[in-house]
Structures are given as C-alpha cells and as structure tokens.
Amino acid sequence: MSDSATTGLRERRMAETRRALSHATRTLTAEHGLQGFTIEQVCERVGVSRRTFFNYFEAKEQAIVGHPREWFDDDAVEMFLAIRPPGDGVSVTLFDDLVALEMAHVTQLAQSRQELRDLLAAIETEPQLLQRMMKAGMLRNDRLSDLVARREGLEPGDPVASVAVLLVTTLMHSSAEIYFTPENTLTLDEIVAPRVAAARALLGGAATSQR
Template sequence: MGESATKTDGVRAQRRERTRRELTRQARLLTMEHGLNGFTVEELCERVGVSRRTFFNYFHAKDDAVIGHRDDTLDEQALTEFVNARPSGATGISSTLMPDLVALAVASIPFDDEHLDDEPNPEMLVEREPQLLPKFMREGAELERRMTGVIEFREGLEAGDPRAAMAVQLIGTLVRASAARYFAPGSTTHFGALLVDSLDAARALFSPTPEGTE
C-alpha cells in the first residue's frame, strides 16, 4: 500500500510539473505573438486546457508564468546524481566537477526536445517586453545562489568559498556560448555536444600547451 501511494504521488508530481512547464511555454508563445498585455490569463488557460484556479495554483500573475520558476531549470534527478557523482576519496575540488556540471546542464536544459523550436528564449522575450528583464535577472540570481550552495555541499567547501561561485559563473558562460551556437542558422549539432566542446575550449585556455610542443 505504501509503495502504491508513493508511485501515485510521483505520477501526480510529474503531472504538476508538466502543467507548470506548459503554462510557461504557452505564456511565452502568447507574449511573442501578442505582447504581455495582449492576452489574458483565461486565454492562456484555454490553450493549456486548465482552469483559472489551476493557473493560480502555480503562478501569482501572468508575467510570473512567462518567467517560469527557477526549480523548472534543474532536473531534480539529475541534480541528485550530480551531488552523488563526486568521486569517493576525493579531496578538495574534485576533478570531475566541471564535467559533472556539464552533464547536469544537458539533463536540465531540454534544448533537443521536440518543443524547443517553437519556444522563445529569455533574450527574445526581453527584446519583446523589456520590463521582463528585472524578473529574469532575479530568477537567474536565485538559481545561481542555489547552485553555489549545491556545489559547496558536494565539494565540502565552506560557505562563501569563491571557487563554488566561480564554477557556477563558468558553467553559465559555457551554456550561453553553446546556446548561441545551437541557435545559429544552419546549426545541426546537439546542444550537449556543443557544451562539451565549449568546456574543452575553456580547458585549453586554462591549460595551454607549452611553447615548442604539439
């Protein structure tokens, strides 16, 4: 009975997550089509197939739906795997920290999913509605703080250790650079491959080949 209830709870949680993500996706599409003030919550709900009451179970206002929720940015299973991936016996910063962050980003950012092509990215939304920028920035800052804490925990670092914050800044830069290449006209390479390539390029900068060697 307990196992059955746990499975049921898991299915419900997945359903709630799908509904929340779809509300954000459709809110972003409507914003690009009509502007933030060009559609109503009721019209958004009709697109998704949920009630107005359901909408307010997830978001306080229409622009909150457009921004989304920072918890949507991280795949929780992948986050757990990231924390547990630290090599046993490692001391200090583990050698797999950055590759494991890349794996977490690939799992959490579904750039290769079927819905990606029709979903506007934050840059497009801000260009359409500049007043969204402060909210996107606040959500981004909260996500960075959360990830910094996760890295501190995984790596056994003291709170405020600058290396954890630097790792978050670096993976963010790599993700943005890879996303720009992914969305470039004519690009056919998967996001994950581009992100790994970006990490390799960063490594080459930090560990250049000595002069006179190949």
C-alpha cells in the same frame, strides 16, 4: 497503484499543467503584450481555474520566464551529488561533473523547442522581460552554487563554488546559443568539447578530470 507511481503520475500532470499555462501566457503575450490580456483568459485557454494559475505562478511574468522547479533536472542533480569521488578538498571531477549537469539541462530544453520559441516570441513583444530573465538566471546560479558547495563540503558563499558555476554556465550559454540556432548541424557534445578544452588550457590543466 503504488505510492511512488501515484506520486509520479501526479508530478507529471502538474508539470503538464505548468507547461500549458506557460505556453498560453507566452502566446497571449506575443499576440497582445503583457497588458493586453487577463489571467482569466490564460486559464480559459488551458481549461483551469484562476486559483490553479496562482498555485503554479505568482504572476504572468513568472509564467513566461518559467518556474524555479524547472531550473534543474532532479535525476541529473542526484547523479551530480552521488558521483563525487571520495577525498578531502575540492574533487578533481567537479568541473567535468558540473559540465555534465548543465549539459543535461540544455538537453532538457532541447526536448521542448516550441517552449523556447514561445518564450522568444513573448520577449520580442515585451523586451523588458529580458531583465526578468537575467534575474532568474542569477538566482539559478546562486542555487547551483549552493549545490556545488553542498557536494564539495564548502561553506555557503565560498567563492570556489560561485567561480566554478560562473565558468561552466558561461561556457554552456555560449554553446547553447550556437546549438539552438536553426542552421546548426552540430551535436551539443561537438559544440561543448572545444570550449571545455579551451577552459582547461586557460586554467593550466586545473580543470582537467583525473578519473
């Protein structure tokens, strides 16, 4: 087996273990509350050691909210960086490419709807986890802003990057809320498209792609 194949298999196994630990922690939280079970009980359900749990997560709360490694799809990030058109200044395709990156993230979430249900069940039992979720969202936005700055050749902390991220993530959050409702029959594209059009209209065409 090649080194790349071995690495890929190892990463898949690690991802499976991470998801299993999150599922068990979320389920036990929904059933008993955060203080109603031990990390040993989580590990017993998954069939791993306590040491393994802490190789993946710092605490129960992080296992519930999710690890930062799950915030971005590596392939989508590589594409986002690679497809920047040549030229100085902020690229004319930034808005569209950032929307595509975030759509890939929502699509990835859609492939694991049970994980979302587990998360919501845990938060319903322990509402204080919402604050942890909000903090994680802010940290993710910071990392996404760094990614935009890196792609566009901007200085760290440049407001162009943070404003672009705020605009697109707000648009995607409102779209995802509709997309994940049980009664929804629309595709993600059908939900996002009118919001993208509205953003462009509000910005006077500044967000329009010129590909």
